[in-house]
Amino acid sequence: MEVVFLNPGKSDPADPTGGFWMEVSSFMQAAADDLGVDLEIIYSERNHLLMRKKAEEVLSRENLPDYLIVVNEKLAAAGIVALAEQKNVKVFNIMMGFYGNQAAHLGKPREKYKNWIGGLIPDNRWAGYHLASELIKKVREQGVADKDIRLLPIAGDYATQATLLRNEGLAYARADFYNSQFLPEIHCLWRKDMAYDLVRKFMKRDPQVNVIWAANDPMALGAIEGIKENGLIPGKDVLVGGINWDRPALEAVRDGRLALSIGGHFMIGGWGLVMLYDYHHGYDFIEKGGPIVRKKIFSVIDSGNVNHFLRRFGMRDWNKIDFKRFSKAYNETLNEYDFSVDALINN
Secondary structure, three states, X not given: OEEEEEEOOOOOOOOOOOOHHHHHHXXXXXXXXXXXXXXXXXXXXXXXXXXXXXXHHHOOOOOOOOEEEEOOXXXXXXXXXXXXXXXXXXXXXXXXXXXXXXXXXXXXXXOOOOOEEEEEEEOHHXXXXXXXHHHHHHHHHOOOOHHHOEEEEEEXXXXXXXXXXXXXXXXXXXXXXXXXXXXXXEEOOOOHHHHHHHHHHHHHHOOOOXXXXXXXXXXXXXXXXXXXXXXXXXXXXXEEEEEEOOHHHHHHHHHOOOOEEEEOHHHHHHHHHHHHHHHHOOOOOOEOOEOEEEEXXXXXXXXXXXXXXXXXXXXXXXXXXXXXHHOXXXXXOOOOOOOOHHHHHXX
16 A cells, blocks of 8 residues: 655754644654555645645656545645546545635545545634633633733734634634633744744733734744743743644643643544555545544643653654554444544553
């Protein structure tokens, strides 16, 4: 079983946007090793045009892979689906779905494009909403009244689905917690350095901010440094939460500087590979809602469970996981996929 993953992210772990996409690859490779899948990972360096070029190169090979895993970064995956159809290579999309005119053109998997067999999509709205609601719950526990909660949201970019959907979740929280003050979001393009600079300046103008919602962990960590620059204590004067489960962020949760991190979605490549393995061996992953499987995936790590998680996976050694236990091909009595943090820790 040969699989190529077109990773849209950066291959440089020192990039200021963080190592999220490298973590996706690491977890997926551990799953491939466990299941005996021949996995090739090709990085596109956050360049959707390069991703399309890499796809064309893969699909021009004499020996084609069985499956191509793609991410609809900047709407680039639709053309790859069409090209793979011509080459009779099956496509599975992860992380981002298809919307609007693009979705209308593609139709549903296995219909117009029969080799587009489905996908696995995390619920980014849930992540955006629960990041806000958990932060508000924690600042209430510190004795802050709703009317005194002043929340600054730090969004990612302006166009990707992750940004738009997490912002939608934030909007739901804004409606539910209407007695609290939600400031207009600032955009820091997923970058730690930009978040540090903007929060440092923002807190000088508005020192009453006591909650910061950050759409990824690097921006949350940058916000923490900006708070400290203003003589305030992160975790006490200002509560900050992020998304990703990046290792430095989890260490900050353990130390009390970061209130929480919502994550687990970097595992979606590995879970998608489990589903493809089952499909390849006659156990179709199609569910009642169709071949696009949408799962919450995200879970909260805070002071209550961070030590447990770090004891098990602090070194990011995903080879400790028995991925076969999550596979229907290996467990015929398995009715539904459980990709939760509890299932992971208890594995």
